Amino acid sequence: MTQARLLKIKSPLAKQLHEPGGRMVRDLERQADAALETHRDDAMAMVSGTLILLEELCAEAPDDAGPRVYELASSIVDLAGFFDTGPLFEAAYSLCDISDRMNQAETWHWPSIQVHAQALRLILAGGCRTGRTSDALLAGLRSIAQSR
Helix, strand or coil: CCCCCCCCCCCHHHHHHHCCCCCCHHHHHHHHHHHHHCCHHHHHHHHHHHHHHHHHHHHHCCCCCHHHHHHHHHHHHHHHCCCCCCHHHHHHHHHHHHHHHHHHHCCCCHHHHHHHHHHHHHHHHCCCCCCHHHHHHHHHHHHHHHHC
16 A cells, blocks of 8 residues: 655745735735726716606606605615715615615605615715714614614
């Protein structure tokens, strides 16, 4: 019988990890954030376009729009989540939550959706800044969500 031999093979990546040099994770994160930030204006334009669709849906107020409202709100959450949009993300998430609960309960309340759409518009127009105004808007949205 022959004896088995164990061979340790070092991959090129393993070798590179042990070599000096390279970049620090914090530097890579900073570069990635800077590269992502170049897309912020386009993303906010897409959020604005999605918000226009939501506002049009609110104006029409069709009976079967629940899933569409959730879809539009989640689209805003998806886009806002890539950037520091503070209150915009929270307001869109609140709209997702409330529309999901309304869909599950099969009870729809358009004024709650319209208030969320108006708050989203105000937050977006204000540059997604956090402050007393956005805090008041978010507190109002929370109270609406609790009442539904």
